[in-house]
Amino acid sequence: TWRKHQAKPFADKDGFQRELVRHVETTLARSMFNCDESAAYSACALAFRDRLVYDWNRTQQRQTLADAKRVYYLSLEFLMGRALDNAMLNIGQKDIAKAGLAELGFRIEDVIEQENDAALGNGGLGRLAACFLDSLATLNYPAWGYGLRYRYGIFKQEIIDGYQVEVPDYWLDFNPWEFPRHDVTVDIQFYGHVVKTTDENGRVVHRWEGGETVKAVAYDVPIPGYGTSTTNNLRLWSSKAASGEFDFQKFNNGDYESSVADQQRAETISAVLYPNDNLDRGKELRLKQQYFWVAASLYDIVRRFKKSKRPWKEFPDQVAIQLNDTHPTLAIVELQRILVDIEGLGWDEAWDIVTRTFGYTNHTVLPEALEKWSVPLVQHLLPRHLQIIYDINLFFLQSVERQFPNDRDLLRRVSIIEETNPKMIRMAHLAIVGSHKVNGVAELHSDLIKTTIFKDFVDIYGPDKFTNVTNGITPRRWLHQANPRLSELIASKTGGYGFLTDLTQLNKLELHVNDADFRREWAEIKFNNKVRLAKYIKDTLGIAVNPNALFDVQVKRIHEYKRQQMNIFGAIHRYLTLKEMTPEERAKQQPRVSIFGGKAAPGYWMAKQIIHLINAVGEVVNNDKEIGDLLKVVFIPDYNVSKAEMIIPASDISEHISTAGTEASGTSNMKFVLNGGLIIGTCDGANIEITREIGDENIFLFGNLAENVEDLRHAHTYGGDWTLDPSLARVFEEIERGTFGNPQDFAAIISAVRDHGDYYLVSDDFHSYLETHKLVDEAYRDKEGWTTKSILSVARMGFFSSDRCINEYAEGIWNIEPLKGEE
């Protein structure tokens, strides 16, 4: 009988309004007379949340009953962005909400913008995890995400006097998308010591005793699929003092301060996301975060498995665990500990289960990003885990020794323990040894890890353990949500919205490439998106940019390897060139807006200098009357997922210009092209596969190849025929002349290139970078030719859907099948 009371989709706009008003008046206890945009957002979110919860419960029930194999995606970062727009579109009732809100006097866009971004990530890796959750649900795979519920996400960036200033991101004051599960908790142990004894059968057993305990509390977030009732779960752990509140013993003894301090120390574990992207700093609190999250998640997974009463050897038939980079690698050790120390399995039997369960994805080859933890630190925090790591290493090295006798140097190179002082645990080596598959995230990257950092492991395990899964993006958020008019136009030409769940259907657009009306609409949509961005820039920064100018965008974390410094040097070069021209010559030039955005890690001094240089150049160029609309340089503060949804659809060309071999994949490159923007880029990461798919006539590639990087670096360091590029030398002179303010401020950026080996090869690539930008200007002047490139590129982007990517993981690594409900 209760079924008749279950929530149904809104019948119509009135049905939606009824629910919205009910939430305003009851849940929020407000009157409709003082319902502002913020209250409208809250009530609208709650109304849609009600629809999700119903599907969510049914999905979990279905998955439990079917007892199907699940994948658990372990990621320290989930860069989700906003949830409301996504929920409305995935449920397919945004139009109803729009009409309902309009009648109540609200613009749906303004309501959507009330929501804080869930910014629990740094950049590419975190956003990839979010796209994967969307695809897993859309494709009906039984899947959970596991992460940390940070009280503070990635900091907000303000620009003051041209410099980055970090502001805390307290995002949780109203978050209708999470459900606290105060009944789902796990006690997590730290520190203490190991007691070795024998059991009644004379078997050696290890007991981990003493130390301190912190409580993990589950917070669940529903993840709706697009056009399906499947709604998966993202479980985020929050830390709390184990006693629940502060220690009453201490409290009663009058030791108030220390009882409160214990509580705060516990809560510190999930307090803040580490803001480093591609840099390992080996901080103890970070290791605590990793173990806390991994131990809680594994306890949860094992508890679920044990309910099925299956024998342990079937664990890998029920459970696949994917490690998003090495951050959750301790999960390998923790599962071995559970099986051996707690469940009493033999080492070999346990290890076989462990290795069949895990897969490891590598996201970077930068040496400074490869995680290492010091042995003394792990010894102190996780004494039993250290013993297990040593045993894993011992058995691994013994087998290598049998396979390759008398190769001491090989053993040294592949060992999980690096014999430095202090000794260090190489987490990537542990992840490889404990997994059955290791994958890179684009073809070039997967080849590079096989021939460089993991070469020895390919010799040991054979090539089949190492594979490629090229990254992808969800077309729901990155096309349908971010660019609704383009999505609608595509639907009108391809026979509906089928392309959103089968992106290869975009190829039908090729048939219409010569259709004049279609081409006009295509160009008009891009122009309108540029107008919207221009308005945002004017409103927030006071800079007037001409939407007819070529919008040239580079938005991503600031890092020397991504070479924003080369981009701004290029802009300076353009400025100097324009200044030298006669007014007549100038009038013939293609106007440009150089748009930058991105955060620097708070401790990354050079990245912060680069942000300052960009702003200093903008200050001069944007106020130069002689230059006018011919060049503007804009730095958009606080780049995040929501800003990306506005900026990406407004780009004519975007820059993906990393030193060849350094950017594992890149994913924004895919987002830009999917929105009809062209790319200027190096032969790096997924740029190479994008080129293969869309054709090399539709992309502007330049620069040295990965295979030459080593030799070029060598020439910088040991002399050889290297000279500073003359155009770059001229740019440096101008900076040093003081044109952009105190040259001292920029001395380090210059000397990194000129005096300290130019590790990222800015000078080597600068000439071809400038030449290629000339080609971009020329191509853009041919408006029709440009539109053709834009349409054909979008038509050929089907491969880069995260749906394709997730299907590859499901088949090649996880061995899981979709499980659909009756819709």
Ligand code: 26W
């Ligand atoms: C230990 C500190 C740390 C933190 C984050 C090291 C490394 C990371 C990430 C792995 C960095 C990252 O986000 N990598 C990016 O992953 C994307 C998704 O696969 C790729 O598209 C990007 O090329 C890669 O830089």
